[in-house]
Amino acid sequence: MNNTSLNDFKKDFYLDELDIYDYFFFLGHNFENFLLHNEKRYGNISKIETTVFKIDSETSKKKHSGTRIDQFNMEKSLITREDTDADSAKKTKFTYNEEQKLQRIEIKEIYLDNKKIEKYEYLYELMHYKDSIIILEREEDTNLMKRVNKYFIKDNKVEKLIDYVKMVGNTTTATCTDTQNGYEIYSRLGNLMWHRKKINHDKEKKEIQIVYSQAGGIYSEVIYKYDSQKNIINIVELDWKKDNIYLEKPLLKREYIIAYTYDGKGNWTQMLYNNITENETFTFNRKIDYF
Numbered sequence: 001m002n003n004t005s006l007n008d009f010k011k012d013f014y015l016d017e018l019d020i021y022d023y024f025f026f027l028g029h030n031f032e033n034f035l036l037h038n039e040k041r042y043g044n045i046s047k048i049e050t051t052v053f054k055i056d057s058e059t060s061k062k063k064h065s066g067t068r069i070d071q072f073n074m075e076k077s078l079i080t081r082e083d084t085d086a087d088s089a090k091k092t093k094f095t096y097n098e099e100q101k102l103q104r105i106e107i108k109e110i111y112l113d114n115k116k117i118e119k120y121e122y123l124y125e126l127m128h129y130k131d132s133i134i135i136l137e138r139e140e141d142t143n144l145m146k147r148v149n150k151y152f153i154k155d156n157k158v159e160k161l162i163d164y165v166k167m168v169g170n171t172t173t174a175t176c177t178d179t180q181n182g183y184e185i186y187s188r189l190g191n192l193m194w195h196r197k198k199i200n201h202d203k204e205k206k207e208i209q210i211v212y213s214q215a216g217g218i219y220s221e222v223i224y225k226y227d228s229q230k231n232i233i234n235i236v237e238l239d240w241k242k243d244n245i246y247l248e249k250p251l252l253k254r255e256y257i258i259a260y261t262y263d264g265k266g267n268w269t270q271m272l273y274n275n276i277t278e279n280e281t282f283t284f285n286r287k288i289d290y291f
Contacts, residue, residue: 043267044076045072045288045289048288048289049286052064052065066084077100077102079095081094088109093105105123109121124138132153134150137149147165149164150162172189179200181202182199182201198213219239221250231268233259239253255275256275257276270283270286
């Protein structure tokens, strides 16, 4: 299983409940978002409007949590995204070159805090080379560099990522190597290996296991199970460490069960997302327009 291909490389910086299942193949900020679940979209989609409601466990009443509107071009690439909730709004614009490789991401956020409006702007520029991709993150409202990510590509796979954060002056290096059923990611800060992530993909069980380790041993584990359309139907989060002590057996931290309703083309139009550990339920309703 390839880590990511050069042509399919995508970058997304908006991670919260509204897009918890926008699973792209990429190495994210600080390598915490190496997402493995690329949602397959069927047909030539022009627009997806997603409305999210939180369901009260006692009364079954729905409370509006947020709305997302995605617009696509004829090449099936995401070009604009608008997210809104009661306290904030975000607009994201994606720009591509003639080969549909992502070139630029512009993000504008507005937060309403006690009737005081705060605005933030972010700019990401991507430069594609034969064996690497460089992402430049600029300071809001300035031309100053904030962060630089450089991805090294070999045989259409990411082998190494160098992440430089100007604000703290730290450079972290992540290397990715293939294993029998997946791959491993090693992160280093200077000469210190501070994090390791091992990904196992069991195609027969339709399951992906991610194990997080440090020098002392395994400290966390996440298991994803998915259906025939590669959408997640179950997530189990396990803790292998408590009070700085490594455990012989893991403790259940959180479990989610997800169910879908699909349209005639195979795209999901409703997702019921249930956090059974914390007794929270969300429903995601999607209106999909096709060209």
